[in-house]
Amino acid sequence: MNKITVIIAIIALSVNYSMAKTSDSIIVKSVEGDMAPIVRKILEEADTEDIHLIFEKGVYKFLPDYAVGKYLEITNHGNGYKRIIFNFDKFRTVTIEGNGAEFIFHGQAMPFLFVGCESINVSNLVIDWDIPFTFLGEVLAINKEEGWRDIKPFKDGFSWQLKNGQIEFPNVDGFNYNYLGSTLAFDPVEKRPVHGAWDIHSKPRWVEKLPDGNLRFHEPLKHYPPVGSLLSSKGDREHDRYAPAFDFKTSSNINLDGIVVHHALGMGFLFERSENIQMNNCGIFLRKGTNRVISTTADATHFCNCKGSILLENCRFENMLDDGTNVHGTYVVIDKIIDNKTLLVKLMHFEQRGFNFAEPGDEVWFIKQPSPERQETNVVSKVKTINDEFIEISFDSPMPQDLKSGDILENKTWNPEFTMRGCTIRNHRARNVVLKTPLKTVIENNIFSSMMASILFRGETFFWFESGAVNDVLIQNNTFEYCTYSGAEHSILYITPRLGKTFDESALYDRNIRFINNTIHNFGNRIVNADRVEGLTIKNNKIIKSFSAKELYPNRPLIQLTNCQNTLIEGNSYEGDCETAIKTDEFSKATLTSKRNKGFK
Structure with a gap:
């Protein structure tokens, strides 16, 4: 089939874009302004279960204003209503060729969501934000006796304001963190946490603007940052993990190659109850020449209750505010035994709320206190979600008679083989x-x-x-x-x-x-x-x-x-x-x- 070029005018949005179609692909070109409604329209109007997007090299800007919105439960992040730019929740297969395109996001936006996909291939993309969701400043002086520190705040590329004696940041589209929150000192030359650094939970009594324009933070600290270091804050713990750059839910056969994330409002890549994953030549690191010290505000990669084979090869992860990778399952606690085949379990951590612990057909281990040993197993026959905290689970056969409240369950079916090879994390x-x-x-x-x-x-x-x-x-x-x-x-x-x-x-x-x-x-x-x-x-x-x-x-x-x-x-x-x-x-x-x-x- 010959390539047909179609020029589509989106009158309501006063935006023109060109989209070249082949029998199995859509070529997207960058235009001035917000690309979010253009992407949304392409995905909404796609009449296929197999979508193939090819982006021409260029800079694409995405705002959350006209993005798809929905309530999401995201493990190890804050649950809530999210604005999603690329919402892949109706496709069997997804292929994205980035060709080095740079996607620049603004504000509280979730770049990519994949739900229930059977094959995903994404390559050669760069992800960044125009304004990072962090506050950064140079430590000029400290006074341990009086309990203050003087900071020269970064202004170029950062957004914040001093209001009612407190720092408000990132001050983007009306959103601000409640306080400075998680704070860490970085070496200004090496751009890594300073030697001997301690995590600081920062909530100043008040912040004073000095005559020279610098700021004095009145706050006694157990561990003061060294003078000359760069002190970075990422906000209060209830709100500082909006969403990962890439979230894969209940998807399989995922191949990611040549993707670089310079910033994200949570993790870089999150995989939830997904299987058979490969990441090659991907990166989480700072843009060259930047004055920032933070890439993602949480883990670079995170695998929760996945299965099959996971491979991370030739990847580079730097300057995150949490782990390079975390591979784990989930323990749930028995709250009540209903009968010999049914029990009520509880999701314990506030960032597990709403997590899909098990489905019919899954095999589950019983772990009976005081022993941490995995013991008997049983196969799930029915799952009834009561709310985001409690789940009723029924089994094919009777449960162990000595099971009691406080014992824990672990999903045996959803565990992966994991390989990390040729990666740099620092x-x-x-x-x-x-x-x-x-x-x-x-x-x-x-x-x-x-x-x-x-x-x-x-x-x-x-x-x-x-x-x-x-x-x-x-x-x-x-x-x-x-x-x-x-x-x-x-x-x-x-x-x-x-x-x-x-x-x-x-x-x-x-x-x-x-x-x-x-x-x-x-x-x-x-x-x-x-x-x-x-x-x-x-x-x-x-x-x-x-x-x-x-x-x-x-x-x-x-x-x-x-x-x-x-x-x-x-x-x-x-x-x-x-x-x-x-x-x-x-x-x-x-x-x-x-x-x-x-x-x-």
Whole structure:
């Protein structure tokens, strides 16, 4: 079929755009003004389940005013009414060729939503905001005795106002955060959190404008930022995660290639109950030459109750305000047992509200306190959502007779195999990688630099209620350089279940974690801190202590084991001045094998 060029005039919007159609694609060109109504019209009028959009290279601007609006429940974000620019909720397959196009968003907008798609291919796009949803300023002076700090606020590219003695930002389309909220100090040269940085919850008593135009924040702090650092705030916790740049719900066969996100009002890429995902050559990082220090205001990537195979390869994640990636399931708590086949469960965290925990046909584990072990399973036959907090679940066969309120459930069906290969993650708050899937996990040939733990294992029933225990993890051939520089103490490999008080805090939890052939250059000695692990292997790693930064927690062991079983520490080498290489409790020591380690004291 020959290409037919169709010129469509949208009279009501006083906008013209050209759209070239082929038998299976729509070519979209950039025009001046808001592109949101144009995109909305294309998607609404598409009479196919298989849509293919090709964007010509250029700059496309999107406003929320005429975007599709709907109430959304988004895990690890704030639920609410969202303005969605690209709403893919009626298509079987979606293909988007970006050709290097830059999509610039304004205000409270959700760029991409995919719901129930069977195949998704998105490539070569750049995502950014015209005005970031952060406040940034240089620390000029502090006074701990009087409880104030002087800040030179950034104005170029940022939006804020001083009103009634308080900073209001981002001051966009009438929206402002209630207070400064989550605040962190960044190194102005390296553009990463400062050495020894602490998270600050900032809510000044009042903010004073000084004669020179700078601002004095009257607020006693437990940890003051250093003079000369850049102090960045992202707002109050109830509102500071509007939406991810990309949200994939109940979708499958997702391929993302060459997508770069410079800013987002939440996570970069969120995958909820989706399967078979590949991300290649994607990035979360600052635009070159920018005066910003924040890319996404939450995780770069996040996988919640996904299944199938997940691959992240040759990606670059920098300057987020949370983890590089988090792979986890969800624990729900039994609120009431209705009969021998039916129970009422509760979603525990406020950012889990409305989450689709299970559907008929899913297999579920029962976890009975005080043991954290996955025990009996059953198949879901019926799900009745009472509201966004409580769900009634019925099963094919009778449940365990000793089940009781307070026990927890974990979805066995929705867990993925996960591979991260050839990625670089650095210059951001929190952890590089957080892992909580029982299936095969491989982390290899990556470059990591972390503020907190570099790789964290923490299934927990304490706050987030993110499941669960791992069974098969290989971490090999990675480079760790300048890690764990948070003010709070962490370790490069940190295995630390956090279960509620009703669970046995000494019972084994994670299993079969192999930390092999990695190279570590770090200012501190805290390399591995493991709690409640069976079958931990630490082998053939090269550890070199660097003296380029201040050691924050001296006199710590290289490896610390608590309540661990069958640990192997073999063939590692260490160059530095650590007094204690391995520290264990009696339980861990009984089944520990340590041999052929060089430089260990």
